[in-house]
Amino acid sequence: MGRIIHGNKNFGYAPIEINDDQYSFGTPVMLQGMVSSSSEVEQSDTSVYADDKTYCKVKGAKVRSLEIGLRYIDSAYAEYLGFKVNENGMITDTGVFPNHCIFFETEEEDCETGLSTQTLHYFYNVQGSEPNKETNTDEEEVEALTLTVSYSALDSQFVVDDDGKYVQYGYITRTEENAELYDQFKEKVLLPTDNITPPVPPTPTYEYVEVEPVGDENPSEQGWYELVNDEYVLSEDTEVVEGKTYYERREV
Numbered sequence: 001m002g003r004i005i006h007g008n009k010n011f012g013y014a015p016i017e018i019n020d021d022q023y024s025f026g027t028p029v030m031l032q033g034m035v036s037s038s039s040e041v042e043q044s045d046t047s048v049y050a051d052d053k054t055y056c057k058v059k060g061a062k063v064r065s066l067e068i069g070l071r072y073i074d075s076a077y078a079e080y081l082g083f084k085v086n087e088n089g090m091i092t093d094t095g096v097f098p099n100h101c102i103f104f105e106t107e108e109e110d111c112e113t114g115l116s117t118q119t120l121h122y123f124y125n126v127q128g129s130e131p132n133k134e135t136n137t138d139e140e141e142v143e144a145l146t147l148t149v150s151y152s153a154l155d156s157q158f159v160v161d162d163d164g165k166y167v168q169y170g171y172i173t174r175t176e177e178n179a180e181l182y183d184q185f186k187e188k189v190l191l192p193t194d195n196i197t198p199p200v201p202p203t204p205t206y207e208y209v210e211v212e213p214v215g216d217e218n219p220s221e222q223g224w225y226e227l228v229n230d231e232y233v234l235s236e237d238t239e240v241v242e243g244k245t246y247y248e249r250r251e252v
Contacts, residue, residue: 005119007107008034011068013077014101014189016125023158025101025189033071034104035146037121039169040065064153064168066123068102069146073131081128081149097127101189102151108173119173120185124156161192208232208247213240225249 011034015026042063048055075085084095101124109116131147155166170192174182178196208225217224219235224246226235235246 002111004109004111005106006109008037008104009107010034010103010105010186011070012103012186013080014103016099016101028103028186028189029076030186031070031072031074031077034068035071036067036069037104038067062168064123066126066151066153068104068149068151070131070149071144071146073147073149082130093130097129099125099127099154102126103185103189117174118182119171120182120190121169121171122190123151123153123169124159124167124189125154126151127154159191167192205252206249207252208249211246211248213246215240219246222246223249 010030012028012030014028017024017026043061045057047057073081075083075091078091079085079095080098080100082093082095082097083091084093085091101122103120103122105118105120107116108119129150131149133145133147135145153168155168157166159167161167161170172178172182172190180197181190181194184190208227211224213219217240219237219240221238224235225232225248226237226244226246232247232249237244240246
């Protein structure tokens with residue numbers, strides 16, 4: 001069996017900031033209420049002719065567009081979508097469309113084992129638009145409004161991959177190896193060049209419990225310990241020495 005991808009959650013955005021002519025991302029902001037996502041990529045081919053035949057084909061630039069469905073957009077994010085918050089609280093369509101980063105999670109499930117993990121999708125440089133919306137009168141059941149925001153994605157001019165190429169879109173699936181990095185996504189924008197810190201195994205803690213020999217044990221084979229100069233050391237005795245105290249080590 002294969003794997004399936006489903007679900008949408010943990011939608012967020014991060015502003016693009018500039019300081020001393022250096023671009024960076026601000027702190028991510030999480031938005032509740034993501035409903036759906038869809039993206040589309042167009043990339044044209046240009047044919048180069050020679051010797052009365054097609055000499056080669058050259059890939060054009062990627063044009064990526066996407067739509068995100070949300071149940072609610074707060075006033076802070078509305079200011080990224082062409083709206084202005086006025087002093088009296090009224091929000092008007094007289095704002096600007098700052099470029100920013102958006103991201104969200106999907107679920108990835110192994111159909112054989114039933115085990116699942118999460119995948120983060122990053123669009124590092126997008127420009128949003130005023131959301132489309134449609135409202136209906138309430139009848140017997142309330143139909144919640146979906147706000148659909150269209151985005152155009154561009155190559156980031158400061159996010160690069162390991163080869164130094166500018167990145168428009170990237171995704172990362174959570175694993176044991178990258179979990180420490182992945183789990184920081186609500187605190188910072190993850191980049192293709194971020195280093196993975198290997199997980200440090202916990203240092204085991206032991207206790208030493210006194211044992212009561214019956215007389216025919218081999219302390220060395222049993223893995224018993226002795227207390228020597230305030231330190232527990234493995235016993236080298238091949239038979240129980242009368243009057244000596246032995247200990248068994250147990251992990252706490």
